[in-house]
Amino acid sequence: MRRTLKSALWTAVIAAIGFSGISGLTELVYGRQNQIQVLPVSGNVYMLVGAGGNIAVSVGRDGVLIVDTGTAANADKVLETVNKLSLAVNSNPMPVTPCVGLRCREFHNPYGWSNPAINDIISSPAPPQPIRYVINTNIDPDHVGGNKKIVTAGVTYTGGNIASSGAVPQGAGLITHENVLSRMAETLPGDELPTETFRLSTFKLSHFFNGEGVQMIHMPNAHTDGDSLVYFRYSDVIVAGDIMSTVSYPMIDVEKGGSINGIIEGLNKILEIGIPEFRTQGGTMVIPGHGRLTDLADVVYYRDMLAVVRDRIQDAISRGLTLQQIKAARLTMDFDGRWGSTTGPWTTDMFIDAVHKNLTANK
Amino acid sequence: MKRVFLFLFAATVLYVIPVQAQGTDFAGEWSSRCTEDFIARCGMGEQLGDYLGIPLNAAGRMRAETSDVAEWGLPEFQCRPHPSPYQWRAAGNLRITKEINPVSRQLTAYHVAWLRSLDRPIYMDGRPHPPEHAPHTWSGFSTGKWDGKTLVITTTHMKQGYLKDNDVPLSDKAIMHEYWTRHEGLFTITTIVTDPIYLEEPYILSSNYELDTQTELDFFPCTIIEENISAAVPHYLPGKNPYLNDWLTQYGVPEEAARRGGADMMYPEYRLKLKGSK
Numbered sequence: 190m191r192r193t194l195k196s197a198l199w200t201a202v203i204a205a206i207g208f209s210g211i212s213g214l215t216e217l218v219y220g221r222q223n224q225i226q227v228l229p230v231s232g233n234v235y236m237l238v239g240a241g242g243n244i245a246v247s248v249g250r251d252g253v254l255i256v257d258t259g260t261a262a263n264a265d266k267v268l269e270t271v272n273k274l275s276l277a278v279n280s281n282p283m284p285v286t287p288c289v290g291l292r293c294r295e296f297h298n299p300y301g302w303s304n305p306a307i308n309d310i311i312s313s314p315a316p317p318q319p320i321r322y323v324i325n326t327n328i329d330p331d332h333v334g335g336n337k338k339i340v341t342a343g344v345t346y347t348g349g350n351i352a353s354s355g356a357v358p359q360g361a362g363l364i365t366h367e368n369v370l371s372r373m374a375e376t377l378p379g380d381e382l383p384t385e386t387f388r389l390s391t392f393k394l395s396h397f398f399n400g401e402g403v404q405m406i407h408m409p410n411a412h413t414d415g416d417s418l419v420y421f422r423y424s425d426v427i428v429a430g431d432i433m434s435t436v437s438y439p440m441i442d443v444e445k446g447g448s449i450n451g452i453i454e455g456l457n458k459i460l461e462i463g464i465p466e467f468r469t470q471g472g473t474m475v476i477p478g479h480g481r482l483t484d485l486a487d488v489v490y491y492r493d494m495l496a497v498v499r500d501r502i503q504d505a506i507s508r509g510l511t512l513q514q515i516k517a518a519r520l521t522m523d524f525d526g527r528w529g530s531t532t533g534p535w536t537t538d539m540f541i542d543a544v545h546k547n548l549t550a551n552k
Numbered sequence: 553m554k555r556v557f558l559f560l561f562a563a564t565v566l567y568v569i570p571v572q573a574q575g576t577d578f579a580g581e582w583s584s585r586c587t588e589d590f591i592a593r594c595g596m597g598e599q600l601g602d603y604l605g606i607p608l609n610a611a612g613r614m615r616a617e618t619s620d621v622a623e624w625g626l627p628e629f630q631c632r633p634h635p636s637p638y639q640w641r642a643a644g645n646l647r648i649t650k651e652i653n654p655v656s657r658q659l660t661a662y663h664v665a666w667l668r669s670l671d672r673p674i675y676m677d678g679r680p681h682p683p684e685h686a687p688h689t690w691s692g693f694s695t696g697k698w699d700g701k702t703l704v705i706t707t708t709h710m711k712q713g714y715l716k717d718n719d720v721p722l723s724d725k726a727i728m729h730e731y732w733t734r735h736e737g738l739f740t741i742t743t744i745v746t747d748p749i750y751l752e753e754p755y756i757l758s759s760n761y762e763l764d765t766q767t768e769l770d771f772f773p774c775t776i777i778e779e780n781i782s783a784a785v786p787h788y789l790p791g792k793n794p795y796l797n798d799w800l801t802q803y804g805v806p807e808e809a810a811r812r813g814g815a816d817m818m819y820p821e822y823r824l825k826l827k828g829s830k
């Protein structure tokens with residue numbers, strides 16, 4: 190009897206949620222059967238997991254900005270998830286994400302008691318806001334694979350002679366560091382290349398997006414020579430790309446200019462920008478290229494681990510050990526259970542090779 | 553009329569049934585009496601190199617021996633809270649409060665706070681643990697359920713840290729089970745920590761606290777004095793930590809008996825291995 194009543198109650202609760210705009214978000218966040226899972230991070234920013242590299246999405250009244258697009262194979266699923274997320278957030282009569290940033294007051298409705306927001310409740314919801322920008326933190330296929338589909342699905346608002354010149358592709362703007370463009374240009378057709386690049390140490394979106402500044406910071410020799418951190422300045426979220434991972438040693442692509450010291454510098458840059466909320470926890474949140482959502486304490490531990498590994502291998506090199514002897518000495522044995530791998534695309538062996546190459550090349 | 557009466561009767565029964573079976577009330581201020589590990593907790597502190605009774609695996613031993621406690625002084629780690637498993641044996645007292653649903657008056661969560669902790673909620677409302685991609689915290693994510701009068705707690709999503717403050721490591725893959733029992737004013741907590749990265753067997757420990765109506769939990773005793781980024785990370789190269797044997801010579805303990813840690817040394821049979829060592 191009690192169980193029946195309880196389940197009836199739950200049915201009612203779920204039905205009630207189903208009628209409100211929250212249903213979409215609840216399903217996206219807690220629907221464990223979804224391949225692409227959504228985690229609300231802070232302010233405007235959501236993390237999408239399960240499409241390859243992690244994806245960060247800013248959703249708000251200005252539209253959608255996506256950092257990294259996962260693998261090509263997952264692009265449709267990512268697009269579907271982003272549209273659902275945009276619908277759930279923007280078309281919700283009671284926004285789950287509060288307005289973030291100094292411009293919030295502008296958006297307070299000017300209609301007073303005759304608020305047309307009642308339309309949100311009595312009519313069908315507005316369509317999702319469009320994808321307007323895509324940013325790539327690096328050039329790896331699990332970070333840029335979805336570009337073609339996701340960029341094409343978006344829009345760039347232009348006018349006059351720019352729109353008609355033919356130089357601006359339809360679809361969202363695609364922003365990367367210049368070194369990513371150079372490498373992409375070797376293999377991709379012109380209409381799939383970034384529409385906007387930067388070559389200095391930092392690049393700022395020229396206007397607020399969803400009520401906040403968005404800044405890219407180039408880390409010159411980290412995972413590759415084209416890595417960017419993406420910093421959402423009011424939501425206080427840093428997208429780290431492959432400079433940070435919670436599942437493996439960092440992939441150091443030496444051929445493309447990557448280095449262990451550059452990774453450590455990138456992690457230190459995150460620590461320099463971020464501020465923990467209290468007692469080294471929370472506050473600035475960091476979305477790693479792979480693995481779970483992190484805060485600054487996790488970044489410190491990752492940096493410390495890499496500094497220790499670097500120091501040990503450097504010491505072994507200065508003692509005259511060969512690469513084979515270094516591997517035989519198992520200098521990373523205490524970290525391998527957590528970060529190492531003997532199979533897959535990035536093994537402990539490959540990591541040590543890369544660090545060794547970096548440290549002997551510096552001489 | 554009869555029907556109305558039946559309805560009222562049914563309504564009363566329904567109203568009565570949901571009253572929660574409460575196991576034990578753990579709320580209150582509890583004082584640490586240091587009845588276990590006195591030297592480590594209320595004496596001079598944990599000794600460097602003392603891994604007695606800890607089932608460290610080879611990776612855990614290497615991690616412990618190459619760590620430098622100077623890491624505690626990194627600018628980024630000032631005021632770092634203890635991880636939950638270590639809290640029970642850390643210095644200071646303890647406060648447990650109850651979170652109650654004001655309508656149903658059911659216990660929805662316990663909240664635990666130690667001297668050097670953030671809030672640690674233990675959810676009693678049946679919610680699931682978060683997914684793998686959720687962030688980890690110093691306290692971890694805890695859920696509890698009653699086994700008679702014993703509260704059984706499962707904690708996941710803990711941050712990397714230490715099992716003891718002499719750098720015995722705790723990985724962020726560790727899981728803790730706790731069994732809380734209370735006998736009048738005595739509170740006994742049995743913790744079982746499983747860590748696939750650094751332990752070869754579960755680490756089991758019981759700790760005691762005494763109800764203390766004359767105490768208050770103090771402010772987290774820490775002030776950030778340096779705001780910056782570390783220039784270097786303190787650690788010892790493998791085999792180069794000079795301090796690991798100090799406590800052995802101090803107590804005249806044979807190295808084989810103590811320094812290395814490991815599952816075998818938790819059991820009485822280990823004494824046989826020591827025969828003949830000096």
Ligand SMILES: [Zn+2]
Pocket residue numbers: 242329331332430431478479
């Ligand atoms: Zn990646």
